[in-house]
Amino acid sequence: MPAESPVRPALPLRAELAGLHPYGAPQLDVPVLLNVNENPYPPSGAVVDDIAEAVRQAAGGLNRYPDRDFLGLRTDLVRYLLAESGVALAPEQLWAANGSNEVMLHLLQAFGGPGRVAVSFAPTYSMYPEYARDTATGWVVGRREHDFSLDAAHAVATIAEHQPSVVLLASPNNPTGTALPTATTLAVLDAAAQVPGGCVVVVDEAYGEFRRRGTPSALELLADHPHLAVARTMSKAFGLAGARVGYLAAAPQLVDALRVVRLPYHLSAVTQAVARAALAHSAELMAQVGSLRDERDALVEWLRGRGHEVADSDANFVLFGRFADRHAVWQGLLDRGVLIREVGPEGWLRVSVGTPAETAAFRAALDQVVGS
Numbered sequence: 001m002p003a004e005s006p007v008r009p010a011l012p013l014r015a016e017l018a019g020l021h022p023y024g025a026p027q028l029d030v031p032v033l034l035n036v037n038e039n040p041y042p043p044s045g046a047v048v049d050d051i052a053e054a055v056r057q058a059a060g061g062l063n064r065y066p067d068r069d070f071l072g073l074r075t076d077l078v079r080y081l082l083a084e085s086g087v088a089l090a091p092e093q094l095w096a097a098n099g100s101n102e103v104m105l106h107l108l109q110a111f112g113g114p115g116r117v118a119v120s121f122a123p124t125y126s127m128y129p130e131y132a133r134d135t136a137t138g139w140v141v142g143r144r145e146h147d148f149s150l151d152a153a154h155a156v157a158t159i160a161e162h163q164p165s166v167v168l169l170a171s172p173n174n175p176t177g178t179a180l181p182t183a184t185t186l187a188v189l190d191a192a193a194q195v196p197g198g199c200v201v202v203v204d205e206a207y208g209e210f211r212r213r214g215t216p217s218a219l220e221l222l223a224d225h226p227h228l229a230v231a232r233t234m235s236k237a238f239g240l241a242g243a244r245v246g247y248l249a250a251a252p253q254l255v256d257a258l259r260v261v262r263l264p265y266h267l268s269a270v271t272q273a274v275a276r277a278a279l280a281h282s283a284e285l286m287a288q289v290g291s292l293r294d295e296r297d298a299l300v301e302w303l304r305g306r307g308h309e310v311a312d313s314d315a316n317f318v319l320f321g322r323f324a325d326r327h328a329v330w331q332g333l334l335d336r337g338v339l340i341r342e343v344g345p346e347g348w349l350r351v352s353v354g355t356p357a358e359t360a361a362f363r364a365a366l367d368q369v370v371g372s
């Protein structure tokens, strides 16, 4: 008998996934972590106690599947958005999932798909093309201007040319920090309304709470635009990245479409309990966001004072540059215990706003690396 030849069956990996690596910033053990735009402040003792108690109560019912429609959480989110932005919504207009990344994947599952196109404008969030890829949606990327603003005429022309079923706009944009003026969002909404078959405009406000005074939220446009979805998250301003809770607000019919594509019971009872316990403390959180905003503005001023180019920021991070060898600067900071992000157009780096002590460590390290 011939020796059995070892059978090594091939994995039927989709061709477009061949050779790809999972997305994600390096998770390094470094004293000063300013690389993924987290809130630098852990939940307060009072919040931790309430979360622990809520989880204890939820644990007693874990033999049962959770509330599939999480109406309690949606009602709490309505209350939060009213306080945060002054926009009154109904619970049927809210949707949530394990991070706004999952919310946006739901959007692409419902409104993208083979033969359809999603559009965004670069530089922007690097996960957007991944949602398109994973839902077999075509991907078209337009451009932002040199100051990272979005030219309304270019956006309208791109939509007219490619007739997308989904447009993804981050405002404030990651990695640039740039927020969209209402006039630009309205121009995109109008162009999308003219796409035969329809087009959903997603405004990703992951950093919405950090917007500067006078910068509008797209939540204000929901009443008149049934093809608008505004995504938010508890991962950034809310300081709850580890809990994985994101959400969106939209017309009830749009939310109903997402309910079709979600997996059953996608939001665990523990997640719902944690989110609701944290939302009960949102007033405390909003005060903290105010101090992070001040810290951000001071960091922008400091960087400009040092002669760096700095993008205007409505977020909790700052994009600055430009460096002939940005990797060397990134590495120099890392060697001094400060991790930032090498992301965005060539020559630029992104730093998250930390505690005053963390930001001071960043400033000292940067002065050492590039001279002052």
Ligand SMILES: *Cc1c(COP(=O)(O)O)cnc(C)c1O
Residues within 6 Å of the ligand: 037, 098, 099, 100, 101, 102, 125, 170, 173, 174, 204, 206, 232, 233, 234, 235, 236, 241, 244, 245, 246
């Ligand atoms: C961080 C971020 C998100 C939020 O991700 P979660 O899944 O909610 O943690 C969404 N959009 C942008 C642009 C982001 O930077």
